[in-house]
Amino acid sequence: MIDHSMQRQSLMSARGLTKRFGGLAAVNDVSLDLWLGHIHAVIGPNGAGKSTLTNLLSGDLPPTSGTITLDGHNITGWTPEKISGHRLGRSYQKTNIFTTFSVWDNVRLAAQSRVQPSPFNPLGWFRSAAKMTAVNQRAERAIELAGLQNRRHAMAGATSHGEQRQLEIAMTLATEPLVLLLDEPLAGMGQAEAESMVQLLLRLKKDHAMMLVEHDIDAIFTLADHLTVMVNGQVIASDVPAVVRADAGVQAAYLGEETHETVGEEH
CATH class of the missing domain: 3.40.50.300 (P-loop containing nucleotide triphosphate hydrolases)
Known part of the structure; x- marks a missing residue:
């Protein structure tokens, strides 16, 4: 907030x-x-x-x-x-996205980067469902803010140049x-x-x-x-x-x- x-x-x-x-x-x-x-x-x-x-x-x-x-x-x-x-979030002159992943997966990965690993579970095995819910909610908010609701299932590499720039901003927003x-x-x-x-x-x-x-x-x-x-x-x-x-x-x-x-x- x-x-x-x-x-x-x-x-x-x-x-x-x-x-x-x-x-x-x-x-x-x-x-x-x-x-x-x-x-x-x-x-x-x-x-x-x-x-x-x-x-x-x-x-x-x-x-x-x-x-x-x-x-x-x-x-x-x-x-x-x-x-x-x-x-702090930033974008780059050249778009930095995972082209073979969907729009949703790109944004969700960015949101997940903010989950702090436990020292007893550094790889995140059996991570709590509550934490995954929070990650999904951050990703959903970012996609909506960036105006990509209707493109969430599209392959990132198949979207237009403008949509890829929006996606990069959505990924940044997912880190809050x-x-x-x-x-x-x-x-x-x-x-x-x-x-x-x-x-x-x-x-x-x-x-x-x-x-x-x-x-x-x-x-x-x-x-x-x-x-x-x-x-x-x-x-x-x-x-x-x-x-x-x-x-x-x-x-x-x-x-x-x-x-x-x-x-x-x-x-």
């Missing part, structure tokens, strides 16, 4: 976050806050450091310097598994995260699928703190409560979208060239 007394609390924060690869600063002195009920979008040209920032927050990369807190815990340097266990880091969830979608994903993200917004990395500028200005623009690993603007959109430096560096186009994946 979500405690809405946390509505004005920053659930995740980064301060002075830096990641260097040799002499290159892929992320350089970045600070941000993710709030319950808000979508914080991060945009910028390819190579700006957006995906590296996401990997730092999720623990997939250790920072060179700076600190990260999650729900009051200093998680700097924690492993991705430990961070995930503290209710408070914070969602979404890396280009609209990538490769047609207009109808993109509109469906935008509506899904708006439904999820009230119960999560969300960071959205995305190249679809129209979607960004529909979704974002706060907008951060990165160029060459640095933040050049961070404010409400209307203020950022009017910023001359942002227009020169990014928006003026890319407002009406969707850019490919960041490497």
Whole structure:
């Protein structure tokens, strides 16, 4: 359950976050806050450091310097598994699903990952029916939230690209995260699928703190409560979208060239 007394609390924060690869600063002195009920979008040209920032927050990369807190815990340097266990979920640029399993089985496996094994029964043999009921309930809620009720029995690999992106989010939701880091969830979608994903993200917004990395500028200005623009690993603007959109430096560096186009994946 979500405690809405946390509505004005920053659930995740980064301060002075830096990641260097040799002499290159892929992320350089970045600070941000993710709030319950808000979508914080991060945009910028390819190579700006957006995906590296996401990997730092999720623990997939250790920072060179700076600190990260999650729900009051200093998680700097924690492993991705430990961070995930503290209710952070993320999606990736490339869909990460089990294509030969059904939609239901994919989501149920994600839900089951949150069942803590007993030290006397590490493989989960003869696990209680009550625990299995809880797993199934989490999976069911996630499928409904993601709008996949009518596709639960479909083979994951046979679903559309947009449905696979929905499935990946459903798998993330099955772990019951408070914070969602979404890396280009609209990538490769047609207009109808993109509109469906935008509506899904708006439904999820009230119960999560969300960071959205995305190249679809129209979607960004529909979704974002706060907008951060990165160029060459640095933040050049961070404010409400209307203020950022009017910023001359942002227009020169990014928006003026890319407002009406969707850019490919960041490497």
